[in-house]
Amino acid sequence: MPTRSSADLIVIGAGVVGAACAYYAARSGLRVTVIDRGAVAGGTTGAGEGNLLVSDKEPGPELELALLSVRLWRELAGLLPPLIEYEAKGGLVVASDEASMAALRGFAARQERAGVQAEQVTGDRLRDLEPHLAPDLAGGFRYPQDAQVQPARAAAHLLRAAAGGQGSGGVRLRLGEEVTGVLTGANGEVRGVRTARGDVRAPYVVNAAGSWGGALARLAGAGLPVLPRRGFVLVTEPLPRVVRHKVYAADYVADVASGSAGLQTSAVVEGTPSGPVLIGASRERVGFDRTLSVEALRRLAAQATRLFPVLTGVRAMRTYAGFRPYLPDHLPAIGPDPRVPGLLHACGHEGAGIGLAPATGLIIARVLSGAQLPLDIDPFRPDRFGVAG
Known part of the structure; x- marks a missing residue:
């Protein structure tokens, strides 16, 4: 099987969550390859309304994630083109x-x-x-922090912004390319992924495959009941x-x-x-x-x-x-999977993925860089369900 150029990180999924992971990882200096079997925003993201909500969330871990994302979306709205249609409408x-x-x-x-x-x-x-x-x-009740974006455009422009700019490690996009396996080393650690077009090497892989995140996790030998x-x-x-x-x-x-x-x-x-x-x-x-x-x-x-x-x-x-x-407890899986060194998850957000994407991407980037995390990610542990691969 031919091997293609390596990266620091492979993100599987070119929806808005995968795009946010790529954006923050590239901004931290990592070289990122994004792989999707379809088009940018071709899955759940492209079928979303673009909700950025805090109004529907009980106090707890998801609300903390949403409040962080609200702040990050405001920052991104000032950096990305008006075409993403960010509206702080409430x-x-x-x-x-x-x-x-x-x-x-x-x-x-x-x-x-x-x-x-x-x-x-x-x-x-x-x-x-x-x-x-x-x-x-x-x-x-009126909730002034609620907002909206056009989700497909937001994903596309996050990827475009991730690919350039000062300090970016760069992003390579591979569309129409299905991941068929996760490559591992002698100790079970991630070494990259296999596709029909060849192997792509990287020491870290992020599962941002949305509704197909459970199938991707199984390829890596880590059960996740998405x-x-x-x-x-x-x-x-x-x-x-x-x-x-x-x-x-x-x-x-x-x-x-x-x-x-x-x-x-x-x-x-x-x-x-x-x-x-x-x-x-x-x-x-x-x-x-x-x-x-x-x-x-x-x-x-x-x-x-x-x-x-x-x-x-x-x-x-x-x-x-x-x-x-x-996911059964209505919380996403975010962060490293202790069962497979080098595998990280960023999926299972249910209907809140567009709103929670920036906080998710920032967490993934900080885990990889060793920087301080913005909040406690233990409630989002991917292995919390006890599901075998």
Whole structure:
């Protein structure tokens, strides 16, 4: 098998998480090769809405990761082109009745103690923020730290920025090239990867393969129980900016935290700079089945029009499906795998990968450079599930 040029680090996956890993690693002076069997953002990233959320997270490790990422996305927005469509629009979580509003108050109070900004909005003031909202809502909370990017463009421009610039170790991109094996040495340590086009050598490999992260981990002999969780997004015809924030009902938070394999829908509605309104989000575990679910789309449309009656007569122009990389405890796997020296993981973020990408990439780069970590990564240990390879 021919051997091609070596690197300091191989990142498997050219989605936004892999791009962030490559960006921060290259900025720390490492030579990085990014390999993907498809195109940049060709998997979960390209099917995402671009959510950068703190509003949906309970206090704990994931929220700490999200708060760090919010700060990093702001920095990146000043460095990357406007084409990534970064918008610090804020989120608005609404309650349909007083019981839901009371639950939101308790949730927001816990979040505020953890560093989240949350502003209560009474029912009679909701339409000051969103004039087209349904008039009968009990109230809600505005989260000014929530934001949005165009995920595919964000991934592409992170990779482009990683490849150049002062102090960068450089990035080589290999697309349309499937990894078929992980090369190891006499003591089981990583030596690179094997593809149909040849071996690529490096002492470190990052598993940023998203929903396919479990399969990649098995190639390396390290079990990781990543499962795909399918979701659909509806895209409307271009409209004037009828939705100003990222708006969703309170039950979305419960759906995110649920481990149910069945179909769950809770509408998240947001406008975009180009005009269409995006309507998500559904969740169900059906393997890698891309079959269109009319029931999921019907529920999303009904929930969205209950929040925004103005959308009732609006045409849905298209829909797309994606797979969120689900892990049983809803926390990603980030950092070195003690079972395979030289293997690191950056996958399993479920529906939060776009928002959590910068913090994940920074952690990977600092682990590799030996620099101080920005937070405790023990909750994200890849071997915490006790799954054999």
